């Protein structure tokens with residue numbers, strides 16, 4: 001994906017999606033939809049705050065997502081799992097703020113330019129999705145921490161080096177909208193290309209795709225040994 005370009009990619013259940021930052025310091029914004037019901041889509045808030053604590057783990061509403069976490073939908077069930085991320089430290093992907101858009105460029109920079117919102121909207125338009133359907137994205141590699149000292153978010157350089165990647169496994173059939181972010185201030189001052197791969201997981205054993213309530217009951221039963 002060239003800088004500023006978009007992509008819509010279907011990732012069927014069990015397949016992996018890998019996004020590789022070829023030159024480092026590049027942000028990629030990612031929206032996810034249930035391919036079989038496009039009204040159900042990524043909720044970064046649910047992903048941070050609605051998860052199943054591991055045995056002995058105390059629940060805490062989180063400010064970020066990292067390897068092992070689910071990308072949860074607006075109906076509170078996993079769309080994808082973050083199975084691997086190579087940048088160090090892990091978990092440096094903005095999951096708290098909305099993507100860049102024409103509003104941001106015009107109001108703060110006085111220029112007319114498409115942002116990730118327009119880029120993703122155009123990419124998924126062939127599926128009948130409209131700009132107002134696009135959820136808040138997970139912004140891969142974006143370092144945008146909240147400062148308690150200044151009481152606002154701070155844009156810092158990503159920690160990704162050339163060849164670093166994040167990889168997801170689809171837990172249901174997904175449609176993923178990607179934008180290779182054109183906002184230089186969050187990409188180390190220069191936007192660069194990224195690579196997207198989708199491939200089969202030979203070890204994946206298909207799970208039934210259940211409605212959210214049934215999925216939750218089954219998952220809780222499994223964890224409680226029933």
Ligand SMILES: [Zn+2]
Pocket residue numbers: 029099100101115116181182183
């Ligand atoms: Zn952007």
